[in-house]
Every structure is written in C-alpha cells, then in structure tokens.
Amino acid sequence: MPRSRKLHRLSNPDTSERHAQRMLFRHLRDDTNANRGRMAKRVRELQLLLAMDPVEFEQLIARLMEAMGMKVELTARSRDGGVDVRGIDTDPFRGGNVIVQVKRYRDTVTPSAVRDLYGTLQHDRAATKGVLVTTSRFGPSSHQFVAGKPITLINGAELVGLLKHHGFHEVFAAAHHDCADDGAGDQGGDGLSGIELATEPARLLLHWTGEEEYDIAALVCQGNRALSDEHLVFYNNASTPDGSVRLVTGYGDANACLMVDFDALPADADRLVIVAAADTANRPSATMAGFAGPALILEAGADQAPAVVHLADGAETNTAMRLGRFDRDPAGNWDFTPALAGYQGGLHQAVVAYGLEVEDA
Structure with missing residues (x-):
C-alpha cells in the first residue's frame, strides 16, 4: 500500500538517529x-x-x-x-x-x-x-x-x-489570538473555565516499510506484570476498561495507532509496554522479517512537535517483538526506552511473559 513522503523520510534515518539509545517522551505536569x-x-x-x-x-x-x-x-x-x-x-x-x-x-x-x-x-x-x-x-x-x-x-x-x-x-x-492577548486565557469573566476539559491523549504512531501487516499491542503494567487481562490492548480488545489506552485504525498514513491518555492510566500502573506481532493465525509462515525500518512517533498534543525514535528491524527467527516501554518516574513523567526483545512464540509468548494466562486454541 502507498505510504507518504513523511514515512519514507522516517524509515531511512541517518546513522546518528538509528544509533540513538534513548528517546525521552516527557509529558508536562499540570503545575507548569x-x-x-x-x-x-x-x-x-x-x-x-x-x-x-x-x-x-x-x-x-x-x-x-x-x-x-x-x-x-x-x-x-x-x-x-x-x-x-x-x-x-x-x-x-x-x-x-x-x-x-x-x-x-x-x-x-x-x-x-x-x-x-x-x-x-x-x-x-x-x-x-x-x-x-x-x-x-x-x-x-x-x-x-x-x-x-x-x-x-x-x-x-x-x-x-x-x-x-x-x-x-x-x-x-x-x-490563538485571544490567548495571545490576555495571557492566561482561562480566568476571564466569560465563563470559559466552566468547560470540562478532556485530557488530550497522546498518539503513538507506528510506521514500517513493506507490504507485511503486523498487529500492535500494548500492556498496562505494574513493573513487569500486566494489571489484568483487560489491560492488554490488541485486535481482540481495542481499549482498556477506562479508555486510557485505545487501538485506533485508519489514522492518517500510520500503519498502526494507539491513543494513550497517560494522565488517566490507573494509579498503580507505572509501565506501558508496546509489542508488534506477526499475524500467524492467518499466515502461519509469517515472521517479523518484514518489519523493516520501523519508527515510533509520539504526537503528545496537537500543538507540540512530534518526537520520533527509530527501532531495530524485525528478525526472521521471531514472530513477535517488544518495541519498548514507557516508565513513570516518581515525579509522574513518562520516559520511553527502546527495550527490544524477540519472541519466537508470537504475541502469546509476549503476553505470558507479563503474567497473563492465555488459553491454547
């Protein structure tokens, strides 16, 4: 399927970008x-x-x-x-x-x-x-x-x-004009502060090259344990119970998109793990070999420049791959680490590694 020019730029990073070991996606606190x-x-x-x-x-x-x-x-x-x-x-x-x-x-x-x-x-x-x-x-x-x-x-x-x-x-x-004029913008006498704001979700966009399709999953965890079966977001469960993490299809030119409201994640959650998996149910011979030139893009808000991290290509020996994880620090900020790991047993093995039980087909 055709991809945008933006995708081609992202999927061919220069050497310094590809060897970056860490990208911080830091979310501003309410008191700033x-x-x-x-x-x-x-x-x-x-x-x-x-x-x-x-x-x-x-x-x-x-x-x-x-x-x-x-x-x-x-x-x-x-x-x-x-x-x-x-x-x-x-x-x-x-x-x-x-x-x-x-x-x-x-x-x-x-x-x-x-x-x-x-x-x-x-x-x-x-x-x-x-x-x-x-x-x-x-x-x-x-x-x-x-x-x-x-x-x-x-x-x-x-x-x-x-x-x-x-x-x-x-x-x-x-x-934009009003906020530039009055500075604060939410303290005027026009009743604007009475609007109940929804927290703006971050958009985690996944791009890769080639024609292969891959499933993206997210696990909401405390440490290395998923909170529950319902906190695994994937093709059969598109949202956590509170809607803080949702899988969205057809978002722009992204191969896959996760909407994440980091401020709305459960209080006991301190980690969000992102996994890509081959569709072995429909294509038993599928592997991660076609997961080439992957890039993860964080759009933290409509008015913020996106942050991009380039990930390692998939391997033919694996059918699933942990792309990385977001960790919450004591101050409440979330940092992203490209913590790559391969799984020969697909999404099933990746899920079991985080404490969830999966019934065999």
Missing part, C-alpha cells in the same frame, strides 16, 4: 506554566466549537469526515433517529457505513447517550459502525460499555486534534 497555557488555549478552542450554530457544527463534522476520505450525507434534523451525519468509508478493509451523532456538551457525556447510539446502530440495517463526537469527554463507564462494540467515542481534545491534523486550523484562529 507551559501546560497551563496549553489548557487555556484548549478551553478557547472548545469554546469556539460550543459557540457554533448546531447545523454549522454538524457541517464541520461532515467536512472533517470528507477530509478523511469518506462519502458524507447530512441527515434531516430530528428525522433520522438521532443520527446527525452518515458516512461511507470506501476502504476495502476497514470501510463500511458509519452513523455519527454529535454532542456539543460542556459536561461529561452520560452513558445513556452512548447506549442510545448503540440502540440506533442495532436498528439501522445499513450501518456497520457508530461514532459519538463531543466537545467534552466520556466517563469510564461509557468506555467500558463500548468495549467490543462497533462504536467509537471521540472526545473534545481528540476532535480538536483531528480537525488540526486534517487542516481545519482556521476554525481555531480566534482562540
């Missing part, structure tokens, strides 16, 4: 001036979305979907069972008919709204997937409810990131 500035700007950005006319906001979501390659249809208001936008993703592998509801909320979206979308999806014969988009956030019970269901939840921070990623910067121009 820089992070307060980012949060102030995010409040302004969400306020601009909240101030939109409802129809204008739905049209913006429709334009975003078109920019992502979908064929889109805005539905007649109050005449289509609560569906605001319908889209057709023509991708032959991940495509389908998508129904979208949008919620311009200040506060956390209630689980009942998520259940209502699922009910609509079940009764819509044409739809294969539902998406709920909000300017606020979703609680843990909503993420638990959608686990294993063809429903995607997009919170306000993710929506802002998607809009910027697909070129809708003009939507937020006024927010």
Whole structure:
C-alpha cells in the first residue's frame, strides 16, 4: 500500500538517529506554566466549537469526515433517529457505513447517550459502525460499555486534534489570538473555565516499510506484570476498561495507532509496554522479517512537535517483538526506552511473559 513522503523520510534515518539509545517522551505536569497555557488555549478552542450554530457544527463534522476520505450525507434534523451525519468509508478493509451523532456538551457525556447510539446502530440495517463526537469527554463507564462494540467515542481534545491534523486550523484562529492577548486565557469573566476539559491523549504512531501487516499491542503494567487481562490492548480488545489506552485504525498514513491518555492510566500502573506481532493465525509462515525500518512517533498534543525514535528491524527467527516501554518516574513523567526483545512464540509468548494466562486454541 502507498505510504507518504513523511514515512519514507522516517524509515531511512541517518546513522546518528538509528544509533540513538534513548528517546525521552516527557509529558508536562499540570503545575507548569507551559501546560497551563496549553489548557487555556484548549478551553478557547472548545469554546469556539460550543459557540457554533448546531447545523454549522454538524457541517464541520461532515467536512472533517470528507477530509478523511469518506462519502458524507447530512441527515434531516430530528428525522433520522438521532443520527446527525452518515458516512461511507470506501476502504476495502476497514470501510463500511458509519452513523455519527454529535454532542456539543460542556459536561461529561452520560452513558445513556452512548447506549442510545448503540440502540440506533442495532436498528439501522445499513450501518456497520457508530461514532459519538463531543466537545467534552466520556466517563469510564461509557468506555467500558463500548468495549467490543462497533462504536467509537471521540472526545473534545481528540476532535480538536483531528480537525488540526486534517487542516481545519482556521476554525481555531480566534482562540490563538485571544490567548495571545490576555495571557492566561482561562480566568476571564466569560465563563470559559466552566468547560470540562478532556485530557488530550497522546498518539503513538507506528510506521514500517513493506507490504507485511503486523498487529500492535500494548500492556498496562505494574513493573513487569500486566494489571489484568483487560489491560492488554490488541485486535481482540481495542481499549482498556477506562479508555486510557485505545487501538485506533485508519489514522492518517500510520500503519498502526494507539491513543494513550497517560494522565488517566490507573494509579498503580507505572509501565506501558508496546509489542508488534506477526499475524500467524492467518499466515502461519509469517515472521517479523518484514518489519523493516520501523519508527515510533509520539504526537503528545496537537500543538507540540512530534518526537520520533527509530527501532531495530524485525528478525526472521521471531514472530513477535517488544518495541519498548514507557516508565513513570516518581515525579509522574513518562520516559520511553527502546527495550527490544524477540519472541519466537508470537504475541502469546509476549503476553505470558507479563503474567497473563492465555488459553491454547
């Protein structure tokens, strides 16, 4: 499949990049001036979305979907069972008919709204997937409810990131101007501080060259032990119970994407392990040999430059490979280490190494 120019640059690093032993992905703490500035700007950005006319906001979501390659249809208001936008993703592998509801909320979206979308999806014969988009956030019970269901939840921070990623910067121009003018931006008398902000998730993007497909998994751990079976995120379990780590398909030109809300990870979690595995279930002869020129890219926020680390190529003797791990230090920051290890027994062996039990097929 074709890859972007960005991918080709990343997959052919110079010698100094390839021999880098450590890349730190450091997340700003809430008590830093820089992070307060980012949060102030995010409040302004969400306020601009909240101030939109409802129809204008739905049209913006429709334009975003078109920019992502979908064929889109805005539905007649109050005449289509609560569906605001319908889209057709023509991708032959991940495509389908998508129904979208949008919620311009200040506060956390209630689980009942998520259940209502699922009910609509079940009764819509044409739809294969539902998406709920909000300017606020979703609680843990909503993420638990959608686990294993063809429903995607997009919170306000993710929506802002998607809009910027697909070129809708003009939507937020006024927010940047306001924050530059008043400095703080979240202490004014216009009620902006009342908006409930969702933590902006980091995007972990994996790129590699060649035509081989690989599965990406993440284990949320305390030390070298996964917290539970539900804290293994992979193709059969796309999210942790609280939604802090999610596997996302079809994100830009990435081969794979994990959304990680580091601040929302369980308090007893101090490690996040990233693993790549060959699809031996469908291709018994598959190995990691085609995992060539791999690069891991951290997009920590829509307004921060991405950090890139180049990893070692896969080996023909292995069918899974630990790419590295994020560790939380005593101050609460997360550092990434490319801790490479090969597994001849595939994802099964990698999971067992972190204390999980797997039933044999």
